[in-house]
Amino acid sequence: MKTILKPILSFLLGLFISGCVQKTNINKDSTLENTIFSEFTKLVDFAAEDALEKGNATSFALAIYKDGEIYQNYYGKTTSKPDDNSLYEIASITKTFTGSLVAKAVVAGKINLDDDIRNYLDGDYSNLEFERHPITIKNLLTHSLGFKVKTPKRLEAFNVAMNSGKKLDEVDVYTVEDFLDELKTVEVDKKPGTAYVYNSVGPELLAYILEKVNEQPFKEQLDSFVKDIGMRNTYLQESEKHTEYLVKGYEGAELVPMGYCPVYGAAGGAISTLPDMATYMKYLVVNKETPWVKEASRLLFTDEEEDENIGYLWEEIGYGDEEGYFYSKTGTSNGIQSGVLICPDSDYGIVLMVNNTSEEAFNDWATLFFRDIEPGLIRFPKFNLTSVLKKEFKENPKSAFETFRKHKIDTVNYFYTLNELNVYGYELLHRKEEEEAIEVFKFLTEEFPMNANFYDSLGEVYFINGDLDNAALNYEKSLELDAANDNAKTYIEKIKEQKKLKNE
Numbered sequence: 001m002k003t004i005l006k007p008i009l010s011f012l013l014g015l016f017i018s019g020c021v022q023k024t025n026i027n028k029d030s031t032l033e034n035t036i037f038s039e040f041t042k043l044v045d046f047a048a049e050d051a052l053e054k055g056n057a058t059s060f061a062l063a064i065y066k067d068g069e070i071y072q073n074y075y076g077k078t079t080s081k082p083d084d085n086s087l088y089e090i091a092s093i094t095k096t097f098t099g100s101l102v103a104k105a106v107v108a109g110k111i112n113l114d115d116d117i118r119n120y121l122d123g124d125y126s127n128l129e130f131e132r133h134p135i136t137i138k139n140l141l142t143h144s145l146g147f148k149v150k151t152p153k154r155l156e157a158f159n160v161a162m163n164s165g166k167k168l169d170e171v172d173v174y175t176v177e178d179f180l181d182e183l184k185t186v187e188v189d190k191k192p193g194t195a196y197v198y199n200s201v202g203p204e205l206l207a208y209i210l211e212k213v214n215e216q217p218f219k220e221q222l223d224s225f226v227k228d229i230g231m232r233n234t235y236l237q238e239s240e241k242h243t244e245y246l247v248k249g250y251e252g253a254e255l256v257p258m259g260y261c262p263v264y265g266a267a268g269g270a271i272s273t274l275p276d277m278a279t280y281m282k283y284l285v286v287n288k289e290t291p292w293v294k295e296a297s298r299l300l301f302t303d304e305e306e307d308e309n310i311g312y313l314w315e316e317i318g319y320g321d322e323e324g325y326f327y328s329k330t331g332t333s334n335g336i337q338s339g340v341l342i343c344p345d346s347d348y349g350i351v352l353m354v355n356n357t358s359e360e361a362f363n364d365w366a367t368l369f370f371r372d373i374e375p376g377l378i379r380f381p382k383f384n385l386t387s388v389l390k391k392e393f394k395e396n397p398k399s400a401f402e403t404f405r406k407h408k409i410d411t412v413n414y415f416y417t418l419n420e421l422n423v424y425g426y427e428l429l430h431r432k433e434e435e436e437a438i439e440v441f442k443f444l445t446e447e448f449p450m451n452a453n454f455y456d457s458l459g460e461v462y463f464i465n466g467d468l469d470n471a472a473l474n475y476e477k478s479l480e481l482d483a484a485n486d487n488a489k490t491y492i493e494k495i496k497e498q499k500k501l502k503n504e
Contacts, residue, residue, distance in 0.1 A: 036381045037069045043384070046391045047372035048075045054431075056360035058250070060368065061088065063278035063351040065285055066377050072278050078247045078355050087233070087245045087271045088353050089259060090338050091331030094236070094270035096296075097222055098203045099141060099312030101210055103296035104225075110213040113138040113300070120209040123184070130188045137209070139192040140202035142301035142310040148189040150199040152182035158262055159200075163334060165257040174262045179204060196303035196310065200267035203313060207266035218264045229283045231276040237265040246271065249335015252358040256334040268331065274351065281340055281349035288344035297327050297342065322346075323378045332357060337365050341374070348377040371420070385416040390424060393440070401443050408447075418451060425457055434465045445474070452482035459491060468495050 041064070048060050052075055059076035074082040105111040116134040118125045128135050130146050139145050151159070158174040183205070207218040214221055219236050226234045239246060239258055249256055261269035272280075287293050296312045303310075309317040317327040324345025331338045338353040350373060354365045376384045385407060392400035407414050421444055428437035441458035448454055459474035472495045479488040 035069070037066065037071070040376060040380060040383065041071045041073075043376065043387045043391060044071075044373055045073060045075075047368055047387065048073070050390070050394075051364045051368045051372070052076045054360075054364055056358060056364050057354045057356045059247075059355050060365070061086070061274045061351075061353040062373075063274055063281060064348070064373065064377060065278070065282045065350075066348040066380055068347075070278060070282055072274055074274070082247060082274075084273060084275050085233075085245050086247050087235075087242050087273055088247050088277075088338060088355075089239075089249065089331070089333035089336045090270050090272050090277065090353075091259065091268045091333040091336065093277075093329050093331040093338060093340060094261070094266065094268050095203045095313035096329050096340075097225060097270065098206055098210075098266040099314065100292065100296045101221055101225055102137070102141060102206055103312050104292045105210065105213055107291045107295050111137055111209070113141075117205065117209065120212050121180070121183075123180075125184060127184060127186060128188060130191050133191045133193075135188065135192045137206070138300055140206050141312050142193070143196050143198050143202060143308075144193045144301055144303070144310075145197070145199065145202060146188045146190040146192040146195070147197070147199070147201070148187040150197050151201060152179075152186055154178060154182055155201075155262065162260045162262075163257075168260065176208065176263055179263050180208070193301065196301070196306045196308045200261070203267040204263040207264035218266060222266075222270075226276070226280075230279045231272065234270060234272040234276045237261070237269045239271055242271065247336065247355050249333060250356045250358075251335060252356070252360075256357075259333040268333075274353070277338075277340065277351045277353075281342065281351050284342045285344050285347060285349045297344070320378075323348075337362055339365075339369060341369070343378075346378060348380075350374060350377065371423075379415050382413060382415050384420075385414040386420045386424060388414075389421075393436075397436075397439055404443075405447065418448065418453070422453060422457055425461070429461055429464070434461060437461045438465070445477075450481060452478045452485055452488075455481065456485060456488055459488065463491060463495065468499060471495055 044062070044064065048062060051057065052060065057076070059074065059078050059082055061072075061074050061082055063070065063072040074086075078086070102111060106113060113136065115137050117137060117140065118128055118134060135145055155174060155178075158171060161171045210221060211218050222236050235242065239260075246258065249258075259268070261267055284293055284297070288297070297314060297317075299309055299311050299317045301310045302308070308315065311317050311327060314327045314329050319325050323343045326341065326343045328339065328341040335357055336353060336355055337357050339351070341350045343349065350369060352365060352369050352373075354361055372387070376387065385404060389400050389404045392403055408416065425437050425440045425444065428440060438458065438461050441454060441461055444451070444454040445458055455474045455478035459471045459478060462468075462471035462474060472492060475488040475492050475495070479485050479492070482488075
């Protein structure tokens with residue numbers, strides 16, 4: 001996941017994203033527009049609008065926090081313009097609320113991570129162990145229960161029916177009692193705590209255990225938790241009460257039904273607004289030393305084979321060379337993809353939601369999240385010069401190149417990577433903007449004349465554009481700089497063959 005992710009200069013003061021963009025600045029003061037952060041958010045706006053132009057997603061909802069500043073914005077449309085009242089299915093991000101409640105119980109001494117879960121269950125659950133190794137609270141939190149089949153049969157059938165668009169009154173009701181009865185039938189065929197298998201059983205069982213230890217309905221516990229943080233419009237298992245504000249989700253062009261999380265909803269039954277998710281993100285970053293936050297965000301289990309690092313239902317936990325400690329969670333409903341990333345060491349966080357779960361929309365969401373936004377937050381107050389180039393190139397290509405050339409040596413205020421510049425050229429190519437891609441790659445070969453890859457890329461664009469002579473010249477230059485470039489060798493032969501066919 002973590003792959004890429006002071007003075008303001010006069011030319012940035014003029015950067016502004018035109019178009020129909022609704023902006024909300026939380027904790028806004030009168031000087032915000034004159035800060036470096038506000039200039040950074042203009043580049044973020046451009047990246048989001050640029051992602052929308054690809055046509056795969058119809059809207060994004062974004063919140064970012066950095067060093068005391070928080071910014072949120074909506075881009076595009078759902079069926080109407082999204083706003084602060086719009087409610088999104090946050091799906092599995094709900095699990096982090098459940099994990100937080102468990103962390104609070106652990107800090108309070110009400111639960112121990114190594115407790116056998118059968119200590120909290122009434123009845124005979126002798127099946128919930130493997131060779132005398134019981135399932136523990138920690139196993140529920142880390143998706144490492146050891147079940148032979150990750151979801152009990154009736155619960156799986158219920159989930160399939162609901163995800164196909166059926167309504168509650170059209171399927172057999174699945175209750176907490178049904179859930180507890182089915183748990184007596186599951187088979188544990190591996191030692192708990194040894195293998196990661198993502199599931200919803202663990203969070204739902206944790207909700208039951210929390211009811212036992214706190215002597216309060218789980219929904220009331222979760223409602224109190226979000227309100228204590230400052231979240232005023234986050235609801236569990238209440239979608240039907242808020243249909244007016246629910247954001248409709250799509251898979252490609254197809255409108256898809258809302259999801260429904262059975263039992264307690266602890267695994268994925270919450271809906272929330274962007275301001276509430278921004279509040280949650282900021283709270284976790286700012287209050288990183290609070291005992292329950294420290295507990296909830298720590299690493300509990302690593303599955304090296306699956307390359308998974310899990311905590312209190314948070315995932316992708318790790319440590320980056322630049323950003324330090326981080327943890328995150330994504331949520332995917334039928335039609336909404338969302339994600340929250342917390343980086344307490346570098347004092348930043350990101351929330352990003354898109355109302356489309358097609359593969360193409362997911363890729364745009366991930367690219368915007370981890371390539372276009374996060375690197376800038378990691379290195380803020382430095383600006384990503386590639387992002388500046390992209391925006392200015394769209395408006396004035398000549399000026400963009402002059403700006404890049406002028407500021408590329410200013411490593412105090414700017415950063416860039418050669419790979420990201422190369423990727424930008426290919427973005428233009430994939431959008432069928434071949435002439436613009438040629439301009440960018442020509443500039444890059446002039447600016448970095450010893451970079452074989454830029455010549456290779458320029459050769460490819462010329463080849464696709466049918467200019468075989470210029471393609472050959474650039475592939476030959478690339479091969480001259482890098483004799484091991486087999487791709488250049490292959491294309492040089494292709495060009496010879498095509499020229500030969502033309503001459504026959």
